[in-house]
Amino acid sequence: MLRYLTAGESHGKCLIGIIEGFPSNVPISIDEIHRDLQRRQMGYGRGDRMKIEQDRIEILSGIRGGKTIGSPLSFQIENKDYANWERYMNPIEIDELTKKITRPRPGHADLTGALKYNFTDVRNVLERSSARETAVRVSVGSIIKQLMKIFEVQVVSHVVSIGKVSLPENIQDIEAMKKADQSPVRCIDPESEEKMIEEIKKAKDEGDSLGGIFEIQVLGVPSGLGSYVHWDRKLDAKLAYALMGIQAIKGVEIGHGFENSHERGSKVHDEIFCHEEQDYYRKTNRAGGIEGGMSNGEPIIIRCAMKPIPTLYKPLNSVDIETKESFAASIERSDTCAVPAASIVGEMVAITVIAEEFLRKFGGDSLEEITERWKRFK
Numbered sequence: 001m002l003r004y005l006t007a008g009e010s011h012g013k014c015l016i017g018i019i020e021g022f023p024s025n026v027p028i029s030i031d032e033i034h035r036d037l038q039r040r041q042m043g044y045g046r047g048d049r050m051k052i053e054q055d056r057i058e059i060l061s062g063i064r065g066g067k068t069i070g071s072p073l074s075f076q077i078e079n080k081d082y083a084n085w086e087r088y089m090n091p092i093e094i095d096e097l098t099k100k101i102t103r104p105r106p107g108h109a110d111l112t113g114a115l116k117y118n119f120t121d122v123r124n125v126l127e128r129s130s131a132r133e134t135a136v137r138v139s140v141g142s143i144i145k146q147l148m149k150i151f152e153v154q155v156v157s158h159v160v161s162i163g164k165v166s167l168p169e170n171i172q173d174i175e176a177m178k179k180a181d182q183s184p185v186r187c188i189d190p191e192s193e194e195k196m197i198e199e200i201k202k203a204k205d206e207g208d209s210l211g212g213i214f215e216i217q218v219l220g221v222p223s224g225l226g227s228y229v230h231w232d233r234k235l236d237a238k239l240a241y242a243l244m245g246i247q248a249i250k251g252v253e254i255g256h257g258f259e260n261s262h263e264r265g266s267k268v269h270d271e272i273f274c275h276e277e278q279d280y281y282r283k284t285n286r287a288g289g290i291e292g293g294m295s296n297g298e299p300i301i302i303r304c305a306m307k308p309i310p311t312l313y314k315p316l317n318s319v320d321i322e323t324k325e326s327f328a329a330s331i332e333r334s335d336t337c338a339v340p341a342a343s344i345v346g347e348m349v350a351i352t353v354i355a356e357e358f359l360r361k362f363g364g365d366s367l368e369e370i371t372e373r374w375k376r377f378k
């Protein structure tokens with residue numbers, strides 16, 4: 001079973017990841033992981049923290065001479081910003097005069113987190129609830145992506161909307177999606193992209209923030225991953241669970257999920273055809289590649305809705321947890337919009353779920369064992 005853990009605070013010394021259950025003999029390129037880490041840091045609307053960090057991974061175990069050896073694969077990513085925060089974040093001793101954060105931000109984990117863990121300083125909450133942690137999930141996904149590439153599975157994503165600015169139509173251009181990194185908002189329509197940038201600029205000038213929707217497509221997924229036999233084995237359920245685990249993701253849609261609910265069945269379901277030499281196929285993919293909790297061989301299409309960033313430079317009302325007086329919420333340095341970055345996190349989280357299910361079906365201890373099973377299936 002493939003599983004992983006993440007650790008680390010946003011302004012602590014470093015972030016840590018451990019992957020367990022990864023097969024042996026898989027070649028891993030550190031450059032590719034660095035490329036994905038850099039993709040996560042890009043995107044118009046990010047704040048000044050991204051100018052400080054240049055995320056690099058240091059592998060600590062599980063890889064020898066460029067290939068995995070089947071043991072737990074562990075790594076760390078340094079937080080460069082720790083140098084500026086050490087006196088607040090040192091694990092053993094912090095500056096006595098450290099100012100507490102007592103004005104929770106609506107929409108962030110601050111208030112409920114402080115009450116739940118019995119803190120008088122909201123910093124104890126925001127350090128771990130921060131999406132800084134997603135650098136680890138991207139590293140995990142990037143390692144897993146390299147395994148899945150051997151089995152011809154790929155993942156792409158693009159931004160569909162920022163605030164109220166949306167792509168004019170449901171464009172399904174995979175080649176354009178593969179090149180989405182070249183555009184600052186990762187939008188595949190240049191006209192919409194410009195409008196999205198304007199929208200982000202306006203929100204920033206007004207001390208406000210924005211969310212949006214991104215789409216992920218996983219291509220080349222063999223049919224039969226996941227299962228209909230039990231609710232917690234359904235592939236769509238697993239994807240929704242993992243994707244909702246990304247900070248600020250509040251909705252997950254598989255295929256034309258919401259749109260389909262307004263139509264009659266005859267307009268929705270993807271008819272089945274068979275080519276003598278070509279196997280079964282569909283002419284449409286409104287189901288988004290999943291039927292009965294199983295991949296059906298079509299591209300898996302997922303959309304995720306991200307809420308607007310909670311930290312506002314023109315803050316909303318809040319209550320000081322020490323004095324109980326009304327105040328404007330605290331202002332932490334912040335992104336204005338992080339939908340392009342979240343789309344990269346989404347890619348990596350989605351490919352991780354697909355890999356878990358792929359290994360459940362074709363799994364073995366070594367790459368060679370898995371390849372044999374996969375080839376037999378094909």
Ligand SMILES: Cc1cc2nc3c(=O)[nH]c(=O)nc-3n(C[C@H](O)[C@H](O)[C@H](O)COP(=O)(O)O)c2cc1C
Nearest residue numbers: 108109129130131247248310311334335338341342
């Ligand atoms: C890539 C990314 C970057 C984010 N950047 C910020 C940020 O700069 N400021 C902020 O307040 N929230 C940011 N968020 C959102 C918060 O982390 C998130 O809203 C918070 O942890 C509360 O969790 P919830 O929205 O899932 O309920 C970011 C989220 C992601 C995915």
Ligand SMILES: C=C(O[C@@H]1CC(C(=O)O)=C[C@@H](OP(=O)(O)O)[C@H]1O)C(=O)O
Nearest residue numbers: 047049129130131132247332333334335
């Ligand atoms: C550090 C990252 O994102 C952070 C996510 C985040 C939050 O509240 O989620 C708040 C901000 O943190 P800071 O106050 O240090 O600027 C973002 O920069 C990152 O993505 O690597």
